[in-house]
Amino acid sequence: MEVLFIISSIVAVAGAVLVVSQRVAIYSLLGLLVSFFGTAGIFYTLDAGFLAVSQVLIYAGALAVLFLFVLMFASDAPPAVGPLVTVQARKVFDPSKVELPQGREKPRFAVPSALAALIALCTLAVMYVAIMKLPASFKTFGELPPTVEVARNTQPRDAAQPVTDAVAFGSTQGMSYTIFDRFPLAFEVVSLLIFAAILGAVLLTRAQARNTQPEPKIGDLSDEARRAEADHA
Amino acid sequence: MLDPQPVLLLAAALFCIGLYGVLCRTNLVLILMALELMLNAANITLVTFSRYWAGRGLNAENFTHAHTGQFFTLMVMAVAAAEVGVGLAIIVAVFRRRHASEVGAATELKN
Secondary structure: OHHHHHHHHHHHHHHHHHHHHOOOHHHHHHHHHHHHHHHHHHHHHOOOHHHHHHHHHHHHHHHHHHHHHHHHHOOOOOOOOOOOHHHHHHHHOOHHHOOOOOOOOOOOOOOOHHHHHHHHHHHHHHHHHHHHOOOHHHHOOOOOOOOEEEEOOOOOOOOOOOOEEEEOOOOHHHHHHHHHHHOHHHHHHHHHHHHHHHHHHHHHHHHHHHHHOOOOOOOOOOHHHHHHHHHHO | OOOHHHHHHHHHHHHHHHHHHHHHOOEHHHHHHHHHHHHHHHHHHHHHHHHHHHOOOOOOOOHHHHOHHHHHHHHHHHHHHHHHHHHHHHHHHHHHHHOOOEHHHOOHHHO
C-alpha cells in the first residue's frame, strides 16, 4: 500500500506540474489526465475503491474528453489574436514546432508568475503548519476491519433475525448503503443540478450558433440543385 | 504503514500547484484545468479524513457515518462535472463572439 501511495503521489504531482508549466494547451491536458490517474491511485490506497474507479470514469473518461473537445473547437483564432497554440499544433501535427506568438501584450490583470508562486508558497506554508499541528491521534490511520456486518434495509417478512451483509469499507456496496440509506435527498438534488447544467450548456452554445450562422433563404437553390436543373433542361 | 499527515501534505501541495495555475494562467480553459486540480486536492483531503474516521472503530452503527467523506467526494465530483460543463459552454460562447479564450476577452462588465 505504501509503495502504491508513493508511486501515485509522484504521478499526481508530476501531472499537476505539467498542467501549470506547459505552454501548449494539449500538453497541459495530458498532464491533467496523468494527475487524475495518480489521484485515483491515492484513493485506492485510502481504501476508497469505488471512488478510485469513479475518478477514472468521471474525470479521466468524461471531463478530460470534454476539455479536449473544447480545445479543438474554441481555438480557431488567427494567431495574431490570441496565444491559442493549439490551433497551430493541430495544423502542423507537431506541437514542438509550433511558434509561440511573440511580443503579445499581457492582459492587465494577469498576476505575474513570481507573485503567483509567492502566494501559492505562502498558502502551502500555512497548510504545512496546520497539518503539523494536528493532534497526536492523526499520526496513524487506525486498523480497518475487513468487513462489517450491516443489516439490510428491507428485511424478509419471515426472517427470525435481521439479515446482514458483510460489507467492506469504501466498496461499492458500502457506498450504496451511504447514498441510498443516509443521503437519498442529496443524491436526487445533485441529479437535478446536473440536469440543469446540461440544459444550461446546451442553451449557451445553441443560442450563439443561431446568431452567427445566417439562415439560408427559402428558394435559394444550392449549386448542385442548380446544376441538376440545368442538366434536366 | 501509511499515515494521514503525508497524504494531507500531498493534498496541500496539489492544491497549491493548482492555485499557482489559476493565478498565473490567462487562457480560460487552462484556468479551469487548474481549478480541477484544486478540487481534486480537496477530494483527497475528504477521503483521508473519512479513512481516519473509519480507523477509529468501524461497526454496523457508524458504518454510513464513516462514509460521509467519501459521499461528499462523490458530490464534489458531480458538481465539478456540472461546473466544467457550464464553464466550457461559456468559454465556447465567449470564443464565438471574441475569437479569443483569454481572460481579457470579455471585460465589458468591468467598466
